[in-house]
Amino acid sequence: MQSQYESPYWLTFRQAQKMGGAIRAGEKGSPIVFVDRMVKEEKNDRGEVFVKVRSFLKYYTVFNWCQTKGLPEKVPVERDNQQIPGAEELLRRRGPCIETDIKQAYYSPHSDKIYLPALDQFESSEAYYATAYHELTHWTRGAGRLCRDTIRNYHIGKDVRSQEELVAEMGAAFFCQIAALDTSQTLQNSTAYIGSWLKALQNNPKWVLKASKQAREAVEYVMTGKLPEGEGVQLLQLKALPSIFVAVRDLSIMHWNEIRGS
16 A cells, blocks of 8 residues: 555554554544455255355555554564566566656656656565556556546546546556466455445446456557557457456446345
């Protein structure tokens, strides 16, 4: 979780109280989403036992360690993250301009640059590249590239932002797969991030399909330098659908059915 704070540590209001501290007056929390699964054995009409897995989301409000008082200083763990040659080559393939910003990761349409914290500010090298690929997917929407409408309308409404964030995180999932960085941690983080934006779109599975197509177009552009020619364009044949898509699909369909039935 990248932010404006120097500390990489976060906690809930209750956790701060249990540790003998408190949140400073006037501080605002940040929402996070945690993805979990419930595994349960059930029997069908024939008496056969099968395992049913249900994905669900948990929402929390957390505060940075810098927003607390009465807690001991928590020194960040020194990390020795290293560049991953294949992942770095993929990130730089189309020559995006990438600069350092110690506070947060983002793509600026105005400067047409990607800004990333230093590699050692991330929990792992894999987490760094997952974030970098998210911003790289945003970068593909720029003028002279894919020119997605969401670049012009990003700040107009939450639906537009949600759609673009779905595309960016799904693109990151594809890139992580290509670079062999699709670890359980990166997949869980991506699923949680996508789930939070999908909720703003009423968990409609149609948005997942649209975002998936646009994410594939972004990957196609980075990998080949070619722009889509129309609806019938042949997109990259990836080895398999990232498992993140399966989890998000299940969540969106489950919530969409609940909405329709209410």
